[in-house]
Amino acid sequence: MTEDWQNAGFGLYVHWPFCQSLCPYCDFNSYVAASIDQRQWEEAYVREIKRLAAETGPRVLSTVFFGGGTPSLMAPETVHAILDAVRTAWPMANDAEITLEANPGSVEAGRFRGYREAGVNRVSMGVQALNDEDLKRLGRLHGVAEARAAFDVARSTFDRVSFDLIYARQHQTVDQWAAELREALSMAIDHLSLYQLTIEQGTAFGDRYDAGRLRGLPPEDDAAEMYERTQEICAAAGMPAYEISNHARPGAESRHNLLYWRYGDYAGIGPGAHGRLTLNGRRFATETHLQPGKWLDAQRSTGSGESLREEISPADQAVEYLLMGLRISEGISLERLHALDPNALNINKYNDLIYSGLIEAAGRQLRVTGKGRPLLNAILRELLSED
Amino acid sequence: MTDLAKIRNFSIVAHIDHGKSTLADRLIQETGTVQDRDMKEQLLDAMDIERERGITIKANTVRIDYVADDGEAYVLNLIDTPGHVDFAYEVSRSMQAVEGSLLVVDSTQGVEAQTLANVYQAIEADHEIVPVLNKIDLPASDCDRVAEQIEDVIGIDASDAIHVSAKTGVGIHETLEAIVNRLPAPKGDRDAPLKAMLVDSWYDAYLGVIVLVRIVDGVLKKGDRIRMMSTNAVYPVERIGVFRPAMQVIDELGPGEIGFLTASIKQVRDTRVGDTITHEKKGCEKPLPGFKPAQPVVFCGLFPVDNAEFEDLRTAIEKLSLNDASFSSEMETSAALGFGFRCGFLGLLHLEVIRDRLEREYGIELITTAPSVVYHVHMRDGEVRELHNPADMPDLTHVDHIEEPRIKATILVPDEYLGDVLKLCQDRRGIQLDLTYAGSRAMVVYDLPLNEVVFDFYDRLKSVTKGYASFDYQMIGYREDHLVKMQILVNEEPVDALSVMVHRDRAETRGRAMVEKLKELIPRHMFKIPIQAAVGGRVVARETLSAMRKDVTAKCYGGDATRKRKLLDKQKAGKKKMRQFGKVEIPQQAFISALKMDD
Ligand SMILES: Nc1nc2c(ncn2[C@@H]2O[C@H](COP(=O)(O)OP(=O)(O)O)[C@@H](O)[C@H]2O)c(=O)[nH]1
Ligand SMILES: C[S@@+](CC[C@H](N)C(=O)[O-])C[C@H]1O[C@@H](n2cnc3c(N)ncnc32)[C@H](O)[C@@H]1O
Ligand code: SF4
Ligand SMILES: [Mg+2]
Numbered sequence: 003m004t005e006d007w008q009n010a011g012f013g014l015y016v017h018w019p020f021c022q023s024l025c026p027y028c029d030f031n032s033y034v035a036a037s038i039d040q041r042q043w044e045e046a047y048v049r050e051i052k053r054l055a056a057e058t059g060p061r062v063l064s065t066v067f068f069g070g071g072t073p074s075l076m077a078p079e080t081v082h083a084i085l086d087a088v089r090t091a092w093p094m095a096n097d098a099e100i101t102l103e104a105n106p107g108s109v110e111a112g113r114f115r116g117y118r119e120a121g122v123n124r125v126s127m128g129v130q131a132l133n134d135e136d137l138k139r140l141g142r143l144h145g146v147a148e149a150r151a152a153f154d155v156a157r158s159t160f161d162r163v164s165f166d167l168i169y170a171r172q173h174q175t176v177d178q179w180a181a182e183l184r185e186a187l188s189m190a191i192d193h194l195s196l197y198q199l200t201i202e203q204g205t206a207f208g209d210r211y212d213a214g215r216l217r218g219l220p221p222e223d224d225a226a227e228m229y230e231r232t233q234e235i236c237a238a239a240g241m242p243a244y245e246i247s248n249h250a251r252p253g254a255e256s257r258h259n260l261l262y263w264r265y266g267d268y269a270g271i272g273p274g275a276h277g278r279l280t281l282n283g284r285r286f287a288t289e290t291h292l293q294p295g296k297w298l299d300a301q302r303s304t305g306s307g308e309s310l311r312e313e314i315s316p317a318d319q320a321v322e323y324l325l326m327g328l329r330i331s332e333g334i335s336l337e338r339l340h341a342l343d344p345n346a347l348n349i350n351k352y353n354d355l356i357y358s359g360l361i362e363a364a365g366r367q368l369r370v371t372g373k374g375r376p377l378l379n380a381i382l383r384e385l386l387s388e389d
Numbered sequence: 390m391t392d393l394a395k396i397r398n399f400s401i402v403a404h405i406d407h408g409k410s411t412l413a414d415r416l417i418q419e420t421g422t423v424q425d426r427d428m429k430e431q432l433l434d435a436m437d438i439e440r441e442r443g444i445t446i447k448a449n450t451v452r453i454d455y456v457a458d459d460g461e462a463y464v465l466n467l468i469d470t471p472g473h474v475d476f477a478y479e480v481s482r483s484m485q486a487v488e489g490s491l492l493v494v495d496s497t498q499g500v501e502a503q504t505l506a507n508v509y510q511a512i513e514a515d516h517e518i519v520p521v522l523n524k525i526d527l528p529a530s531d532c533d534r535v536a537e538q539i540e541d542v543i544g545i546d547a548s549d550a551i552h553v554s555a556k557t558g559v560g561i562h563e564t565l566e567a568i569v570n571r572l573p574a575p576k577g578d579r580d581a582p583l584k585a586m587l588v589d590s591w592y593d594a595y596l597g598v599i600v601l602v603r604i605v606d607g608v609l610k611k612g613d614r615i616r617m618m619s620t621n622a623v624y625p626v627e628r629i630g631v632f633r634p635a636m637q638v639i640d641e642l643g644p645g646e647i648g649f650l651t652a653s654i655k656q657v658r659d660t661r662v663g664d665t666i667t668h669e670k671k672g673c674e675k676p677l678p679g680f681k682p683a684q685p686v687v688f689c690g691l692f693p694v695d696n697a698e699f700e701d702l703r704t705a706i707e708k709l710s711l712n713d714a715s716f717s718s719e720m721e722t723s724a725a726l727g728f729g730f731r732c733g734f735l736g737l738l739h740l741e742v743i744r745d746r747l748e749r750e751y752g753i754e755l756i757t758t759a760p761s762v763v764y765h766v767h768m769r770d771g772e773v774r775e776l777h778n779p780a781d782m783p784d785l786t787h788v789d790h791i792e793e794p795r796i797k798a799t800i801l802v803p804d805e806y807l808g809d810v811l812k813l814c815q816d817r818r819g820i821q822l823d824l825t826y827a828g829s830r831a832m833v834v835y836d837l838p839l840n841e842v843v844f845d846f847y848d849r850l851k852s853v854t855k856g857y858a859s860f861d862y863q864m865i866g867y868r869e870d871h872l873v874k875m876q877i878l879v880n881e882e883p884v885d886a887l888s889v890m891v892h893r894d895r896a897e898t899r900g901r902a903m904v905e906k907l908k909e910l911i912p913r914h915m916f917k918i919p920i921q922a923a924v925g926g927r928v929v930a931r932e933t934l935s936a937m938r939k940d941v942t943a944k945c946y947g948g949d950a951t952r953k954r955k956l957l958d959k960q961k962a963g964k965k966k967m968r969q970f971g972k973v974e975i976p977q978q979a980f981i982s983a984l985k986m987d988d
Contacts, residue, residue, distance in 0.1 A: 199943075275948075276951065378941040380937060
């Protein structure tokens with residue numbers, strides 16, 4: 003009964019906060035460290051798993067995701083120890099998906115076999131671009147050839163391999179992106195993540211942008227066109243978008259990410275990891291200390307890396323459900339939304355949006371249409387507006 | 390009471406930034422009127438806004454005791470007047486209360502338009518004028534050139550102008566001596582019935598209305614029963630005093646003296662500036678000539694961004710008008726903006742000052758609608774209506790003709806920018822009245838419609854002349870012209886708050902500029918939005934704001950749903966700063982920015 007919160011399942015997110023170097027666009031919780039004592043980290047993660055398992059009880063775990071930072075900097079032994087602890091802590095679904103984010107360098111590729119032996123069955127690689135000059139601009143340490151080689155190692159090691167690209171990059175034209183995307187599709191197996199470059203505050207790109215020195219970003223109309231072309235090209239290649247930025251052959255979707263978007267339950271461990279957990283019928287948001295040192299110290303001295311645990315009211319759950327759920331093409335269940343908060347939606351705006359063909363309701367599912375998808379933020383503002 | 394022969398009353402006239410406030414500070418300091426430890430910059434600029442913007446808004450007075458080189462003790466009364474054109478009226482009435490002026494000219498700059506406007510008022514008031522050349526500490530100071538210019542342009546003797554640095558204190562002693570020796574003592578008769586001029590009045594939270602007076606004849610004492618000659622209202626005097634510059638209570642005020650009284654007067658509106666005050670019994674026969682009250686010339690709507698703050702706005706406006714009789718207000722409702730007030734001001738600076746105070750001192754966020762001047766609408770049946778708001782324009786079939794207010798503008802500008810200035814005035818429907826030279830600078834005088842000036846003329850002038858022009862104006866009356874009401878339609882719906890009166894020949898240009906501006910100011914929506922300017926149902930300009938194409942967060946932040954919620958809250962807060970017109974949201978600053986012309 004408890005194992006399957008609102009049918010969306012239960013997963014575990016493990017955050018590894020270290021990278022070889024920091025990319026100028028990235029605002030994920032990542033750090034460069036001179037040396038990492040992987041034993042200490044391994045032990046802290048294992049204790050966190052035990053702590054959470056004691057709270058959740060024996061729920062069936064359907065996914066595990068190692069994200070970062072750069073989890074492919076983890077020693078295979080570390081991953082192995084963590085996954086052993088996971089398997090002891092929770093009963094695992096037979097078809098459990100265990101993903102690890104990997105940077106496509108040659109050193110990383112050397113560890114792939116070890117990860118597989120530890121239990122990892124899916125990797126997601128940060129290829130980012132298919133030309134060397136742009137990879138340099140993005141501050142990446144790998145070139146295209148190296149990334150392709152790492153990808154080949156990955157596909158011969160794992161059944162499921164996905165990779166990420168960032169587009170709408172500096173000086174990129176719509177046609178250039180379309181060509182790059184076709185090339186990516188010819189490499190891809192069954193899953194691709196295609197992210198438009200987002201300029202984040204507090205990153206090197208963010209600072210340059212604010213100073214007016216980040217040149218050549220495509221204008222809004224070009225970026226919009228790139229998005230549209232992406233949808234067309236991928237759909238034609240049999241990998242339609244199942245989420246704003248994620249494409250898969252039907253059935254090959256990332257189950258862990260679907261869990262987030264279906265607003266299921268997930269435990270989050272490691273610095274800066276978020277969780278959403280149902281405990282004794284109440285739903286909680288959890289956060290952990292951001293700083294790796296602080297997290298490790300807190301974990302060791304208090305037995306928990308958590309920095310915040312807050313009950314989420316049903317009305318706030320409704321908002322979160324919408325924010326997450328409208329990102330995926332299947333949309334949300336109006337029944338489930340209604341049960342959380344019958345007044346979550348602004349009915350006038352809802353009707354307007356249906357009338358304009360930006361959203362649609364079918365079979366008690368509410369979804370954003372293809373036309374509405376690039377306007378999702380604006381749609382959410384309307385749906386959730388008070389007047 | 391002070392012997393008439395030992396009193397000197399004076400004002401300081403200057404263009405903005407030529408050093409009037411600094412000089413006043415030095416005079417106060419040099420005479421020990423204020424202890425050094427109490428000295429703060431710009432003592433007389435009392436309000437925060439005055440100090441921040443470096444402008445004087447209301448007249449202020451200070452009484453200075455000075456023992457001159459001749460060994461005698463003198464009383465010097467300084468009235469500090471505002472320099473900005475919006476408050477020219479305050480200047481003119483303060484001038485009536487004193488006998489002389491220091492004409493302060495920045496010796497690095499020379500004579501400017503406000504110097505001229507203000508000095509002419511001093512000449513009109515029969516003042517003795519002492520030229521003061523300030524900022525001689527600066528390397529660019531050129532006293533000979535500036536003295537010559539004063540003689541050429543203003544036509545007064547500047548051979549014994551005083552050379553001063555209000556910054557370092559050089560020449561301050563000489564200035565004090567000149568006040569004593571070159572300015573005349575006031576005249577007056579101690580034994581005649583009381584005759585006092587009401588120079589200004591303002592509201593004080595503790596003392597009620599404070600009345601600034603200049604005694605002409607007779608003596609005013611505490612406990613006297615006084616009569617306002619224009620209204621015949623009688624009040625018992627509670628307090629009499631002077632400013633040093635803090636209030637100091639004294640027993641009586643005699644002829645030639647300047648000071649204040651309080652008399653349980655409830656509202657500033659119960660006092661009429663320029664009125665004559667006398668005793669209830671045995672009063673004087675003939676009042677002083679008096680002045681006509683200042684009339685608001687610019688009107689605009691002020692609406693709270695948050696409709697729930699309407700009552701707060703009402704209270705705040707009432708409080709502000711307690712102190713400012715020239716600021717008028719009347720409730721207004723707008724289909725789109727809800728409840729607010731139609732307010733009248735002496736000019737745009739006055740408008741901005743009041744709006745700033747409402748926002749800052751009372752914490753109310755405001756939407757300001759397009760400022761408008763007052764038109765005289767002559768109806769076919771002979772009735773003349775004052776039009777303060779273009780939205781109230783009567784049906785044209787009943788209108789015979791419309792008159793608009795005109796001004797005489799004086800602009801001083803270095804030769805190289807003259808062409809641009811002439812073009813600007815011409816574009817704004819100006820009629821050239823005069824063009825002469827003052828040294829290396831041209832002085833142009835134009836007859837201009839106030840509605841072309843009110844909004845951004847001064848900004849445009851500053852930008853085309855890189856800040857080197859100076860500008861001043863006075864109202865010269867009403868004239869008929871081909872004026873029409875232009876409406877702005879956003880998504881096919883008229884937005885009353887954006888309606889403006891324009892000259893028929895300018896409608897297309899103004900309309901084009903406005904719709905182009907609005908296209909930039911209104912954020913893209915999920916649908917395309919036509920923006921049109923129309924005169925009497927005919928579209929004169931049109932732009933289309935294309936639909937938003939992309940607004941989506943590409944990246945997934947993993948399980949960080951909190952971050953997504955915060956992002957949404959931020960976006961929603963941005964939405965609050967908008968006003969809904971049909972299905973379109975217009976940002977509040979658009980109502981003012983749409984009118985700024987970049988021509
Ligand atoms: N160097 C120098 N600066 C001065 C002098 N008198 C005033 N200033 C500066 O000129 C600016 C304008 O002075 P202010 O007294 O506010 O002018 P107002 O607008 O006429 O009241 C201020 O920055 C003063 O510090 C002076 O004699 N020498
Ligand atoms: C946790 S990150 C990176 C994982 C791994 N460290 C890497 O760099 O390959 C997941 C993905 O988010 C995307 N990403 C990160 N920052 C981005 C940004 N500012 N704009 C768009 N996509 C971004 C990248 O494609 C990246 O692979
Ligand atoms: S993009 Fe990946 S490698 Fe680069 S800083 Fe972010 S997490 Fe690290
Ligand atoms: Mg000043």
